[in-house]
Amino acid sequence: MSLSPRLWLGIFLMLPLVLSAQKKGRVFNQMEMTPLAAVPALPDAFPQVVGTQIIGPAYKFTKDDAILEAAKGISQMGSRVLKINVQVPAQLTEYMTMPFTHYIIWYRSNGAWVSGFTPEMKRREYNAMYAFTKDLLTRYDATGKTFFIGHWEGDWYLLPDQDVKKDVTPEAAAAMIEWLNVRQQAVDDARAEVPYSKCRVFTYTEVNRVRDAMKDGKKRLVNTVLPKVNVDFVSYSAYDSQLLSAEEVRATLDYINGQIPPKPGLPAKRVFIGECGLAWAYCGGDGAVHEKKNREILGKFLSWRPAFVLFWQYYNNEVKDGQQVGFWLIDNKNKKTPLYDTMAELFAAQEQLGRDLKARSRRLPALEEVAAFSENWLTARGGAAK
Numbered sequence: 001m002s003l004s005p006r007l008w009l010g011i012f013l014m015l016p017l018v019l020s021a022q023k024k025g026r027v028f029n030q031m032e033m034t035p036l037a038a039v040p041a042l043p044d045a046f047p048q049v050v051g052t053q054i055i056g057p058a059y060k061f062t063k064d065d066a067i068l069e070a071a072k073g074i075s076q077m078g079s080r081v082l083k084i085n086v087q088v089p090a091q092l093t094e095y096m097t098m099p100f101t102h103y104i105i106w107y108r109s110n111g112a113w114v115s116g117f118t119p120e121m122k123r124r125e126y127n128a129m130y131a132f133t134k135d136l137l138t139r140y141d142a143t144g145k146t147f148f149i150g151h152w153e154g155d156w157y158l159l160p161d162q163d164v165k166k167d168v169t170p171e172a173a174a175a176m177i178e179w180l181n182v183r184q185q186a187v188d189d190a191r192a193e194v195p196y197s198k199c200r201v202f203t204y205t206e207v208n209r210v211r212d213a214m215k216d217g218k219k220r221l222v223n224t225v226l227p228k229v230n231v232d233f234v235s236y237s238a239y240d241s242q243l244l245s246a247e248e249v250r251a252t253l254d255y256i257n258g259q260i261p262p263k264p265g266l267p268a269k270r271v272f273i274g275e276c277g278l279a280w281a282y283c284g285g286d287g288a289v290h291e292k293k294n295r296e297i298l299g300k301f302l303s304w305r306p307a308f309v310l311f312w313q314y315y316n317n318e319v320k321d322g323q324q325v326g327f328w329l330i331d332n333k334n335k336k337t338p339l340y341d342t343m344a345e346l347f348a349a350q351e352q353l354g355r356d357l358k359a360r361s362r363r364l365p366a367l368e369e370v371a372a373f374s375e376n377w378l379t380a381r382g383g384a385a386k
Contacts, residue, residue, distance in 0.1 A: 051081030280326020
């Protein structure tokens with residue numbers, strides 16, 4: 001009996017995979033994966049879908065590094081997902097002992113290539129990505145953790161002045177295509193050459209100006225670069241659609257997903273929400289409004305059933321005219337917002353779902369089940385947008 005694409009995605013996120021051997025010397029060869037038994041080191045691991053992140057925080061409250069401090073807080077609220085910016089691979093060591101199952105990582109996230117991807121830049125990019133992937137697969141295989149290696153909003157690399165009236169130039173698009181394909185080749189080669197069975201490493205590129213292309217025909221990453229690259233997944237920094245209707249949100253995600261070249265062994269839906277959320281200031285500094293609007297945003301994205309919906313973020317990172325903008329779950333006075341409480345309670349409800357299903361059916365929930373449960377839970381919390 002064949003499995004549906006959604007069920008495949010649930011299996012993909014819940015179970016470890018083995019990638020088939022790839023022929024050396026073949027450029028951008030395809031990846032195939034075979035499901036294995038559940039990872040013994042993570043007996044209660046299942047796809048959590050909803051999560052948050054910590055990048056460039058504007059404050060902290062302990063002697064710990066600000067990112068480490070926030071990561072501890074994210075774990076304590078019950079999250080299995082962590083998104084951070086990694087400058088050097090060794091930086092990850094302290095985070096590996098935490099009970100996260102999925103790590104979304106910005107690595108070598110910069111636009112240095114936009115004016116031309118020189119042979120020396122290619123060599124350095126390939127070597128760095130290959131070494132990082134090999135280290136993850138070798139050192140952390142027994143943990144059964146999954147890593148997604150990508151970058152910040154790619155459309156802003158292609159439009160460095162952030163002038164949305166402009167089109168991406170053919171030269172910038174060509175450079176980005178080459179950059180992403182070199183990164184992918186390095187990861188493919190490392191996955192083919194390292195013997196492993198539990199840990200998984202994937203790549204992603206991040207789009208952030210999708211509606212410009214979809215509705216206005218502007219040349220953006222999604223329609224000039226994405227169809228020509230071999231990345232595993234696509235992250236969507238979704239501020240340009242998050243306030244639209246749920247129907248329009250799903251149409252936007254379908255549009256992105258339709259630009260991705262097919263890749264054997266990966267699920268049909270390969271887009272996840274890398275960033276979304278309204279700031280405290282946008283909500284008039286009202287915690288109830290902030291919670292309600294962001295709960296509705298999460299629900300709309302969950303209705304498409306992506307692998308992740310990540311709220312931006314745990315501590316605020318933007319300060320304008322000396323004032324905190326308020327992209328936060330914990331404010332600069334170390335006070336939890338109502339949205340923090342909602343997300344923490346959702347994580348607890350997901351854990352109970354996992355316990356109940358395991359007791360009843362001797363299995364853990366798949367992504368489709370967790371996403372549907374989470375959407376319904378958020379709707380029941382107060383009503384998500386239709």
